[in-house]
Amino acid sequence: MSLSALSQTRKQLETQRKKYNSEIKKLNKLLFNEQKKGKSALEDLRDIKRKITVRNKLISTINLESQILSKEIKTNENEIKKANKILADLKKDYGDMIYKSYKSKSQQSRTMFLLSSQNFYQAYKRLEYMKQYTSFRKKQGEEITVQTNLIKKSRDSLLLKKEIKDRLILSEKNEKKKLKLIRKIKKV
Template sequence: MRIYRILPLLFFFLTLGSVETFSQTKKSREELEREKAEVQARLREFDIILKQTTATKQTSLGELNALTRQFQTQTKLVNTLDREVRLINQEITETEKKISGLEIQLKDLKAEYSRMIYNSSKLNRGLSIVAFVFSSGTFNQLYMRLKYLKQYSDSRKQQAEQIEKLSAELVASRELLDQKKTEKITVLSEEQKERAELERLRKGQQGVVNTLSRKEKDIQRQITATKKQQEQLNRMIKQVIEDEIRRAEAESKKANTTTTKSAGTSMPMTPEAAALSSSFAGNKGKLPWPVETGFVSQGYGTYPHPTLKGIVQESDGLEIRTQPNSNVRTVFDGTVSKISTIPGYGLTVIIKHGEYFTMYSRLKNISVKVGQAVKAKEVIGQVATNTDGQSEVHFQTWKGLQIMDPATWITSK
């Protein structure tokens, strides 16, 4: 009887452990599925945007940047699928261990149940239950026999229930194991397909690299020219910000009103402007993209090109590739501070958000005017398409005269 008393307790703890493991695995699976869905959505964006590049496209640094980003995203998908396969293998191993444990428990329970019936039969020596009870020599013996029969009946009932539960769980676990094995075959097939796509992209990328490697001097000249254009662009926005600071100071003195100065900007702000600045800062990492669909073809900062040796890229903002004729929209409430045209960057709009400024370049037309108040996601123009067939928006963020990495301000994709 001792084994039987311990078995239900063991069953409880083993079941509790399997529930905890299942909960953790389920959480990992949900995170993995969410990540895979996000990566697949990004790749669909790549396909749509790159397929819509005009027929005039040429082998260029911009095209290589786009292919490199696509290759990196495809690599991430393959890695995600590989992690999914490893997770399924882990689930299969855990399920097999659970089945093995259940089989042992079920075998022990059935053996104990058989021993209970056999021992009871021997104890009764073939007597019926009534004869067994009333053949007692004393009242105390009668009481003990009745108590024993009650315990025996309850124990056998509980034992039968445990056997039934374990049997059902064993069947369910075996079905789950078959399901996991089928799922593994499906994911392995998907991974094989995506690896083939990754290899296709790698060859395409390498072909562009080989072509551009023979044009290193031309590319260096393009980079130098772009750097000069970017310096001109930055001089323009700095001038706009300095003008805004001087205007704010003059208005503050003229009105003799209480204003706020933010550290690092020296810009007097009215309570309304200060509130707008605070709201902008509070939305760091949550601002919408300046286009509805797109991907970053070149990031902020100075760094060596990931695939083209000897080439160093530099950008004070984000280059966001999107579909031709896409609407460009402001990322936050503000006021249009400047509209200008810069060689290499085309039509440019600067929007003031208190002490913060955002800049949108490479537009082909503009639908707002200087001094106009705009709301977040309000369309300010349309993206231009260059001679290489690429539709890109150049996007910058500033706090006063301090330039910032725009990628830390917009939502991640």
């Protein structure tokens, strides 16, 4: 069962978990109604065994879903680390470029750079170079913004997955407690 369950997606496991929960609710109603009607102890025992089986399946489904979430969280954390490294590199390059640009930024030096050309073609090429340089700086600033937004979205997704996993773990603990209680009833 675990091999086939590992290949299932988290959505499939979530659907399966909901199905098991509804089946448990139906079994609880059935047990309650049958107790009122006074059915035999053998039938009660059979229903309790069925309830135990369904709860065990529910617990294993929750566990598998939790494992998948753990893998997704780990992957997400690795992506955030990579994105942070890329962002740090981008910021460093951008900072270096701005610093060098600031050192040579006087209007006179730009004008002198153009006027010191040996011919019109060279002046035109230098003007194009300055435009490309400005465009590149702007593009780098936009990349930093995009990377920052990507990291923020990844962190939000990570927090959501951790919250879901915590709820699943709590649900699994509750189901184990209920299973223990049912097994005690079965022994009596």
